[in-house]
Amino acid sequence: MFNRSLLSRSGSFRPENLGQNVLALIGNLCFTIFVLGVLIFTIIAATYQPEDPLFRPSTKITNFLTSTSNATFKSDNTVVKTGEDFLAPNQTAFDTFINITDVPSVAVENPPDCEGDNDKPIDCKDREIFNLLMKAAIEHFKDIHFYRFGKPVSGSNESTCDMAWRFRPNQGKTASLYKDYRRFLISRSGNCNYTVVGIGEYHSGMNARKRKKNQKPGFEKLPKNSEKTASFPVVGEVVNDSLPVVESESSFSNGKYLIYEGGGDRCKNMNHYLWSFLCALGEAQYLNRTLIMDLTLCLNSMYTSSLQDEEGKDFRFYFDFEHLKESASVLDQKQFWLDWKKWQIKDGLRLSLVEDFRVTPMKLAEVKDALIMRKFGSVEPDNYWYRVCEGETESVIQRPWHLIWKSRRLMDIVSGIVSKLNWDFDSVHVVRGEKAKNKELWPNLAADTSPEALIPSLQDKIEDGRNVYIATDEPDTSFFNPLKDRYAIHFLDEYKDLWDENSEWYSETTKLNNGVPVEFDGYMRVSVDTEVFLRGKKQIETFNDLTSDCKDGINSCHSST
Secondary structure, three states: OHHHHHHHHOHHHOHHHHHHHHHHHHHHHHHHHHHHHHHHHHHHHHOOOOOOHHHOOHHHHHHHHOOOOOOOOOOOOOOOOOHHHHOOOOHHHHOOOEOHHHOOOOOOOOOOOOOOOOOOOOOOOOHHHHHHHHHHHHHHOOOEEEEEEOOOEEOOOOOEEEEEEEEEEOOOOOOOEEEEEEEEEEEEOOOOOEEEEEEOOOOOOHHHOOOOOOOOOOEEOOOOOOOOOOOOOEEOOOOOOOOOOOOOHHHHHHOOEEEEEEOOOOOOOHHHHHHHHHHHHHHHHHOOOEEEEOOEEEEOHHHOOOOOOEEEEEHHHHEOHHHHHHHOOEEEHHHHHHHHHHHHHHHOOOEEEEOOOOOOHHHHOOOOOOEEEEEEOOOOOOOOHHHHHOHHHHHOOOOOHHHOOEOHHHHHHHHHHHHHOOOOOEEEEEOOHHHHHOOOOOOOHHHHOOHHHHHHHHHOOOOOOOEEEEEEOOOOHHHHHHHHHOOEEEOHHHHHHHOOOOOHHHHHHHHHOOOOOOOOOHHHHHHHHHHHHOOOOOEEOHHHHHOOOOOOOOOOHHHHO
């Protein structure tokens, strides 16, 4: 009876039902595989982060820019690279600097009787004074090369003159020129001889900052082939980053425009932002259209003191908008929409809406409408702007790196720090922070960057007594005090006067921000810290010189080289 009951309950396994069971089993197995495939695809799509060429060594960046590889990147918090980082210094132009023997001498056949003139004001326009100041500057600043001197102007009193000049460090590695203007204290002896008795600090000669109208040119030694250096950043010049405007209704109506709307790029890190922005700018240039850009940025939480994403930042805080607007056709989004509402209906201006990033720029080349609007959705990563430049488009759209330079206001802070170190220092980059706490990925970093380890590591690399700038994410700089026995060490916060409320940077950014003071935020700090480090005569890196750990964690050195 028991056996009969068991067989009746297991009737589905009888020979006549075996075929149906096999088919059912295969069907269930296929459905299971399909569900797993959908799940895996969903996970990959949700965690997709493309690879970033910007965080490779500079030799590989150049190769990437001309490659046919997938135009995507991996997020990182590294300071963004911009156009001037890819410029090779033009040695023909930079080799032609002013030597002290180039300064002309003024011959005086009959020296004047200067009795009673000692109390008279110094005539800063006198050619003899000009030559004296040039020679004094060349003799005093031995670690820089001079390329142009401006005519001196009166200083703060009758014994001072202000003079500006363009220069470059004599061991400069970047394709940039710098401008400084200083105050000279001059004395006059009884026999009419003038002597420079003092030179002020960086940017102390404020009266010489701006070149006066109708002012005669100063002294400049041009290259033999008259090659211009205007394509290089000149740090220290007055910045004019006012917003461009359309001159007239007819100019606006005859223009062709491109705008990107929405998307998931907002509040991402600066590298992500720039990678997407350059895609839009590259497409605008390909289509021969003016790019309508939103000058407001959202700063990612990794750069903010509040540890929250912060809206309301300005593109001009971080990048050189003057260079961009002079080199490319761009308009501010707010002003554009005001003009569009004013003239769109009257002049019959049409808008072409594109909502799929797979519509390539090549397909839009024949669009005649005044405005092409690319509208991006809410699903990441397909709503990232840079997706437009992937695939077949990558070989057509070239990102115009040369149009994006770092903010010259920030670079002027860099120049100020380095000038206070007389352009004669070595630099050490010490990475600690969260990486030093993570023993699984960086097992040796904390010990290798301790003062006890740094002293023997640096003794064979940097001479005793040198000025050493330490760029670091270690919040407590007293941690490095043991190094003071060997070196004169310096940190970023030592130079707060270059961005505090009495600084040029503070005044100009507040004016730019409609009277609201601008915070010197985390991205600005890291950017300036890094740029000062890169101007050291010797540069000691954490992961190349101080520890055997890999930059991206254990067993990753092969991918970081």
